[in-house]
Amino acid sequence: MNSGWSRFNISSIVLGFAFLYLPIVLLIIFSFNESKLVTVWGGFSTKWYGSLFNNQGLMDAAWVTARVGVISATVATVLGTMAALTLTRYTRFRGRILFSGMVFAPLVMPEVVTGLSLLLLFVAIGLDRGFLTVTLAHITFSMCFVAVVVQSRLVSFDRSLEEAAMDLGAPPVKTFFQITLPVIAPAIVSGWMLAFTLSLDDLVIASFASGPGATTLPMKIYSQVRLGVTPEINAACTLMIGVVAVGVIAASLINKRREIQRQRDEQAAQRA
Amino acid sequence: MKSLGSIRREFAPWNDPSATPYIVFENVTKRFGDFTAVNNLSLSIYEKEFFALLGASGCGKSTLLRMLAGFDEPTSGRILLDGQDMRGIPPYRRPVNMMFQSYALFPHMTVEANIGFGLKQEGMPRAQIEQRVAEMLKLVKLEQFSKRKPHQLSGGQRQRVALARSVAKRPKVLLLDEPLGALDKKLREETQFELMDLQQSLGLTFVVVTHDQEEAMTMADRIAILDKGEVMQVATPAEVYEAPISRFVAGFVGNVNMFEGTVAARDDDSVRITGASGAEIVVGNAGEAAAGNAVAFAIRPEKIRVSSRRPEGAANAMEGEVYDLAYLGDMTIYHVRLDDGQVVKASALNSSRAVEEALSWNDRAWISFPPDAGVVLTR
Numbered sequence: 001m002n003s004g005w006s007r008f009n010i011s012s013i014v015l016g017f018a019f020l021y022l023p024i025v026l027l028i029i030f031s032f033n034e035s036k037l038v039t040v041w042g043g044f045s046t047k048w049y050g051s052l053f054n055n056q057g058l059m060d061a062a063w064v065t066a067r068v069g070v071i072s073a074t075v076a077t078v079l080g081t082m083a084a085l086t087l088t089r090y091t092r093f094r095g096r097i098l099f100s101g102m103v104f105a106p107l108v109m110p111e112v113v114t115g116l117s118l119l120l121l122f123v124a125i126g127l128d129r130g131f132l133t134v135t136l137a138h139i140t141f142s143m144c145f146v147a148v149v150v151q152s153r154l155v156s157f158d159r160s161l162e163e164a165a166m167d168l169g170a171p172p173v174k175t176f177f178q179i180t181l182p183v184i185a186p187a188i189v190s191g192w193m194l195a196f197t198l199s200l201d202d203l204v205i206a207s208f209a210s211g212p213g214a215t216t217l218p219m220k221i222y223s224q225v226r227l228g229v230t231p232e233i234n235a236a237c238t239l240m241i242g243v244v245a246v247g248v249i250a251a252s253l254i255n256k257r258r259e260i261q262r263q264r265d266e267q268a269a270q271r272a
Numbered sequence: 273m274k275s276l277g278s279i280r281r282e283f284a285p286w287n288d289p290s291a292t293p294y295i296v297f298e299n300v301t302k303r304f305g306d307f308t309a310v311n312n313l314s315l316s317i318y319e320k321e322f323f324a325l326l327g328a329s330g331c332g333k334s335t336l337l338r339m340l341a342g343f344d345e346p347t348s349g350r351i352l353l354d355g356q357d358m359r360g361i362p363p364y365r366r367p368v369n370m371m372f373q374s375y376a377l378f379p380h381m382t383v384e385a386n387i388g389f390g391l392k393q394e395g396m397p398r399a400q401i402e403q404r405v406a407e408m409l410k411l412v413k414l415e416q417f418s419k420r421k422p423h424q425l426s427g428g429q430r431q432r433v434a435l436a437r438s439v440a441k442r443p444k445v446l447l448l449d450e451p452l453g454a455l456d457k458k459l460r461e462e463t464q465f466e467l468m469d470l471q472q473s474l475g476l477t478f479v480v481v482t483h484d485q486e487e488a489m490t491m492a493d494r495i496a497i498l499d500k501g502e503v504m505q506v507a508t509p510a511e512v513y514e515a516p517i518s519r520f521v522a523g524f525v526g527n528v529n530m531f532e533g534t535v536a537a538r539d540d541d542s543v544r545i546t547g548a549s550g551a552e553i554v555v556g557n558a559g560e561a562a563a564g565n566a567v568a569f570a571i572r573p574e575k576i577r578v579s580s581r582r583p584e585g586a587a588n589a590m591e592g593e594v595y596d597l598a599y600l601g602d603m604t605i606y607h608v609r610l611d612d613g614q615v616v617k618a619s620a621l622n623s624s625r626a627v628e629e630a631l632s633w634n635d636r637a638w639i640s641f642p643p644d645a646g647v648v649l650t651r
Contacts, residue, residue, distance in 0.1 A: 163343055164376035166363040168390030168441065182380045265424035 024241065031234035038229045048231040049239075058236060061220035064131065065200060068216060072138035073195035079139070080146025080195075081188055087147070088154040106144045114141055115208030122209065129211030137209035138199040145198060146191035153187030193251075197244070283493060284508075285318040292355075294319040294477055295340065295445065300349035302335050302501075309335040311501035312349070322471050322478045324492035326485060326525075332501035333481045337447050340479065341370045354444065364393070369443035373450040375434035377422040383409070383433050384418040390441040408436040411470070428459050435467075439474060446471075448480040452487060464490050485525050489513070497521050513572075518651040522570040529576070529616050531569040535648075538563050543648060545569055551612060554587050556643035561650050571646030576618035578606045579638050580631055586640035592616070594635045606631065608639050 031049075035042025052058060083103050087096070106114060118137045119129075127133055161183065165175040181188075203218040210216060215223075217240075221233055285291040293316035302310040310332040317323045325333040338344045339351060342363035351358045358366065369390070378386050387408050391401045409415045412432035422430055431454065438446055451467065452460045468491055471478045482488050488495045489509040497504040497512065497520075505512060505521045516522035519530065533547040535558075543558040545567060553569050561567050582589055595615060596607035606618045616639055631637055 158374060158376065160372045160374050160376040161378060163341075163363070164370070164372055164437075165378070165389070166343075167341055167368075167370045168437070169364045169393035170389075171362075171364050174393070179378060183378075262423060265421070 027234055028238050028241070031231060031238040033231050033234075036231065038231060038234070048235040052232050052235045052239075055232060058217070058220055058224075058232070061215050061217045062236075064214055065217040068131070068135050068138060068214075069196045069199040072135050072142060072199045073192050075135075076139045076143040076195045077146050077188060077192045080143045080191060081150050081184075083143070083147040084150035084154055088151055088157075103144055103147055106141050107148070109141075111141075111202075111204040115205040118205065119208040129209065129214075131214040134206050134210040134214055134216065137205050138195075138202065141202075141205060142195035142198045145194050146188075149191040149194060150184065150187050153184050157184060193247070200240075283320075285321070286316070286494065291318060293317060294321075294354055295479070296350075296352040297336070298350040298352065300336075300339065300346045300351060302332070302339060302344060303347045309501055310339075310346070313501065313503055315496060315503060315506065317477065317479060319477055320475055322468070322491055322493045323480070324488035324495045325479065325481045325498060326483070326488045326495050327498035328483060328524075331498040333483075333498050334449060335501075336498075337370070337449055337479065337481050340445070341368055341447055342366045367443055368445040368447055369438040369441055370447040370449065371434050371438040371451055373453055375422075375430050375454075377430060377433055377437070379422055381421070382418065383414060383420050383422070383425070386422070386433055387437045387440050389437065394441065404440060408440050411439075412436045427454055427456075428463070431455060431463065435470070439470070439476070442474070443476070445477045445479060448478060450482055451480060452484075453482075460487070467491060489525070497524060499524075515647055516570065516649070519568050519570070519649050520651075522568075522647070522649060527573050527617055528570050529573065529618075531571075531614070533567060533569065535561050535563050535565045535567055542643065545648070547612070551590060551610075554643050555646065555648050558648050559650070561648045565650055568649045569646055570649055571641060573605070573617040573619040574621070575641055575645040576616065577640050578608060578618045578620060578631060579640065580635065582638050583640045587643045589638050589640040590616075591636065591638055594631050594633055594637050597631070597633065606637070608637050610639075 030038055030041075032044050032046060033040075033042055034045035034047070087100050087103070090096070115137070118133075118140065122129060122133050157180070161179055162175050165179045166172065170178060201218060202216075203222055206216045206219055210219065217236070221236060224230065224233055295315075295317040297313055297315040300310055300313050301308065313332075313336070315336075325336060327333045335344060339346055340353075340358075342358070342361060342365075345359065353367070378389065381389070384405055388401045388405045391404055396404070405418075406415075409418055412435060414429060414432055414436070417425060417429060417433075422433065425433065431451070435451070438448075448467075452463055455463060464487060467478075480488075480491065489512075492509060494506060494508055495512050496506045499520055504524075505517050507515070512521065512525050516525065522528045522530070531545070531547055531551075531553060533545040533553065536544045536546045536552070538544075538558060538561070541556060541558050543555050543561055543563075545553045545555060547553070555569060577583065577586075578594075582591070590610050592608045592610035594606060595609040598605045601622070603619050603621050606620070608616045608618060610616060618639055
């Protein structure tokens with residue numbers, strides 16, 4: 001097979017990446033636009049970033065989003081990890097298939113349905129919509145993502161590690177905290193990050209579950225866009241992209257370094 | 273049976289009726305659903321014994337070990353350790369430690385922390401733990417690797433860490449699940465002797481599970497041969513090899529030639545066996561075979577002599593043709609096809625450089641053996 005730079009290869013790469021990234025690049029470029037008109041270039045400026053930080057509404061929404069994200073991701077990680085443990089460890093209890101189906105159903109459930117049903121529940125039990133309800137809603141839908149991530153790690157987990165710990169005198173609870181948890185920690189951390197990201201960019205469910213005083217950043221941006229896109233919104237989105245990009249790059253760099261270190265160690269061990 | 277070069281000449285508590293066994297399996301059965309892994313098995317193991325459970329995969333040997341460690345409970349029957357019934361006692365309260373086949377080293381801990389893990393669970397003071405860990409590292413010669421993580425070690429080093437970790441608590445009994453299975457051949461042979469030395473110097477009872485008969489023969493005081501969850505024979509390596517009690521055991525351990533036939537006549541300890549083709553074998557040690565029994569005569573290849581002419585005065589001699597031969601340097605292995613069609617394996621030690629009677633492919637040859645060179649098997 002030809003693996004060189006044929007004209008076809010180059011053009012498909014250019015087209016593909018343009019399709020993926022052109023909108024984002026435009027957004028970033030226009031966030032540095034001097035003009036107030038979003039589609040007309042009026043020279044380079046960073047003034048929208050300055051005014052962004054003075055926009056109390058946007059800053060409040062960002063703060064709400066951050067708190068909702070951290071709390072919901074943390075609770076979802078605990079619950080999702082517990083579900084994953086049950087699903088991989090107790091393989092023979094009655095109704096296991098039903099249970100696993102029910103844990104993973106929200107993965108494919110239309111967000112509108114999840115949001116609406118949560119809204120109905122909150123109304124039915126008389127829970128005022130606000131910070132608490134949006135957090136609960138995010139826990140509900142991000143928990144199953146955590147369960148999937150942790151479960152895939154647990155499937156390949158060597159149970160003899162736990163047996164060895166018990167054999168050496170550690171009771172089950174101690175074994176879990178000293179052996180199981182540290183070994184699956186990377187999967188739990190990525191589960192948390194996934195849940196946090198999901199919470200960060202959720203608009204649909206938050207719109208249903210949130211109320212006055214607990215507007216998340218995506219909700220705020222969406223409502224402002226309806227009144228007309230301002231370069232301020234472009235700046236806010238650029239910052240969000242920046243945060244996510246830095247996170248992703250940092251995570252992959254750390255992984256890469258760890259991998260290289262591991263290979264070096266193994267080579268050293270073989271030489272010894 | 274006389275001691276045959278074993279290290280501990282006088283160690284044979286199983287022959288002493290007054291000795292109490294340390295580990296007892298009493299009519300133990302273990303079922304997993306429909307599958308019976310261990311079937312009504314009874315076994316006694318003595319203190320300071322090096323005991324091997326030998327069998328093919330799926331024979332129930334690992335299940336026995338796991339029941340002793342406490343990871344599985346017997347479906348019925350009892351397991352006694354030092355006179356105490358082990359039922360219901362969880363693994364973390366049993367005075368046994370196990371070395372796992374996969375080593376099961378904790379990947380997030382250093383070598384030091386791995387070895388000290390069990391001591392920490394005991395609540396041993398820190399200074400004492402450090403001292404014991406240092407002692408263990410010295411024992412397995414890994415002093416300079418104490419700060420490494422398991423993935424920074426080679427296979428042989430990991431094996432030694434696993435060993436050090438499992439003996440660090442000074443357990444009464446050490447269980448070893450295929451301890452040398454993951455090592456290459458040369459390392460395996462070295463480690464066999466290290467394990468034997470360790471067992472001697474620590475004075476522990478070792479129960480080792482293996483599918484490698486050579487490993488079991490080299491290391492163990494006694495071997496239990498298992499098949500389909502049942503014990504076929506428990507005996508010293510020499511007994512298992514020279515006096516197997518059934519066709520299965522004879523075929524499982526080492527190479528063997530099997531002659532099927534019927535006992536034509538018995539005279540004291542001596543029997544005459546007639547094969548299907550009419551060939552006769554005279555055997556001096558008949559065991560319990562009686563006239564009319566269908567039996568197998570089992571003989572090891574090294575006890576059969578191959579010659580180009582009929583040997584003078586041989587009790588048993590059969591004629592055939594050299595069908596295959598392999599020169600290995602120290603010895604030569606002959607496959608002789610007898611005139612009745614059976615192929616017999618014979619090995620000859622090349623003890624002198626001169627080749628007396630060079631036998632080659634398709635040459636006519638005689639095989640011969642004395643009356644007590646093999647055993648008569650009724651089972």
